[in-house]
Amino acid sequence: MAPLLYDDNGRAIKLMMNEGYSCHVCVLRPKSTGMVTLKSANAMVAPEIDFNFFSHPADKQILIDGIKVIRKIFATSAFDEHRGEEMHPGVQAQSDEDIFIKSKELLGTVFHPVGTCKMGNDDNAVVNHQLQVYGIENLRVVDASIMPTLISGNTNAPTMAIAEKAADMILSSAQL
Numbered sequence: 001m002a003p004l005l006y007d008d009n010g011r012a013i014k015l016m017m018n019e020g021y022s023c024h025v026c027v028l029r030p031k032s033t034g035m036v037t038l039k040s041a042n043a044m045v046a047p048e049i050d051f052n053f054f055s056h057p058a059d060k061q062i063l064i065d066g067i068k069v070i071r072k073i074f075a076t077s078a079f080d081e082h083r084g085e086e087m088h089p090g091v092q093a094q095s096d097e098d099i100f101i102k103s104k105e106l107l108g109t110v111f112h113p114v115g116t117c118k119m120g121n122d123d124n125a126v127v128n129h130q131l132q133v134y135g136i137e138n139l140r141v142v143d144a145s146i147m148p149t150l151i152s153g154n155t156n157a158p159t160m161a162i163a164e165k166a167a168d169m170i171l172s173s174a175q176l
């Protein structure tokens with residue numbers, strides 16, 4: 001919830017000059033998963049990143065339900081003296097499908113992709129509990145990519161915690 005008209009991670013300056021308030025729905029623990037694939041054997045060529053958003057139907061429903069909850073909250077009497085016309089997704093969007101289509105026009109990512117080298121012991125795991133890459137000696141991955149699933153909070157501090165822990169693991173296994 002923001003006590004201003006907030007969009008595009010604060011870059012919508014003109015919008016913010018107007019009076020209003022806004023609320024964002026976040027699909028905090030998405031079930032959809034994407035993929036990073038190599039496009040070339042040349043390490044300098046950027047990989048292909050496919051977020052694959054909304055490939056799992058539960059994520060779509062959470063977004064739609066979230067918007068409906070926001071509408072309920074904004075319809076309460078506490079907002080009577082403040083309420084203007086709904087700007088987005090807009091009152092015309094009432095069916096689940098219309099809400100979803102309109103919502104997608106202003107979709108953002110919150111910049112927390114993780115898990116492309118997940119830690120674990122199943123077929124999709126890339127590193128073990130010591131962050132060592134399976135099948136390759138003397139190689140560890142130490143970054144947000146080792147998180148098995150996306151966490152609910154911001155990812156920066158946990159990534160630093162992963163790095164601190166990895167430093168301890170490397171030091172304790174090193175022949176000093």
Ligand SMILES: Cc1cc2nc3c(=O)[nH]c(=O)nc-3n(C[C@H](O)[C@H](O)[C@H](O)COP(=O)(O)OP(=O)(O)OC[C@H]3O[C@@H](n4cnc5c(N)ncnc54)[C@H](O)[C@@H]3O)c2cc1C
Nearest residue numbers: 110111112113142143144145153154155156157158159160
């Ligand atoms: C716009 C934006 C806003 C964000 N806001 C927040 C926030 O408010 N709070 C929060 O907690 N998190 C936030 N995050 C997420 C957070 O920044 C990441 O979760 C975190 O930085 C992940 O750390 P990392 O070490 O995995 O990757 P990175 O921090 O991306 O580190 C990867 C490093 O590898 C280097 N690198 C890449 N390729 C090579 C190569 N070939 N050789 C050598 N080095 C290479 C890069 O230069 C980079 O320094 C934000 C992210 C973005 C993009």
